[in-house]
Amino acid sequence: MADHVPGLIEDMRYHTAGNFVGAPVDGYEAPICWLTREAADSLVEVQARLGEFGLGLKVFDCYRPARAVAHFARWARDIEDQSTKPVYYPNVEKAELFSLGYIAERSGHSRGSTMDLTLVDIATGDEIDMGSPFDLFDPISWPSDPRPTAQQRANRAFLQSIMQAHGFKGLKEEWWHFTLVEEPYPDTYFDFVIR
């Protein structure tokens, strides 16, 4: 995707230990954002529009192999391991992360046209302040949550509006998660490894 979308920053968190599992996730053998051609082409348009504002995109997750979702489920069943709770789900029970909608048992990411992303300032590379970090599983990450500052809520609203204008829909529990509405494989959950 970095070749396809000029200037796209890839910070593929599930390839590393810097995620809520606390370890590299199954199926992420390379730090690469893979998406369907249709989703990638729409992101090219988003990136071009953002450039007019001195902004760009940073992706945290794109296509997610089904085996990675199985890894998430295995991790969630291990209630003894609460090592990442302070950073990723301080106010939510681990056992409820799926039922509360923060992690999907069959994820749109596995269909290849869903991605987790934020905005960056092109000049500095700094992330725009969205009021909560990526993958903070907490009500404050809901796009509708009133607690972030007016500027943070405006930043979320700008991201939502520019993504919607280019054919993506968001998720009510996570400001960073978007799916191409006209996705080419709406019923297919892929499981090839990213390498």
Ligand SMILES: C[C@@H](N)C(=O)N[C@H](C)C(=O)O
């Ligand atoms: C885990 C988080 N980054 C995410 O993508 N959540 C949605 C609900 C999903 O798993 O599809």
Ligand SMILES: [Zn+2]
């Ligand atoms: Zn997501």
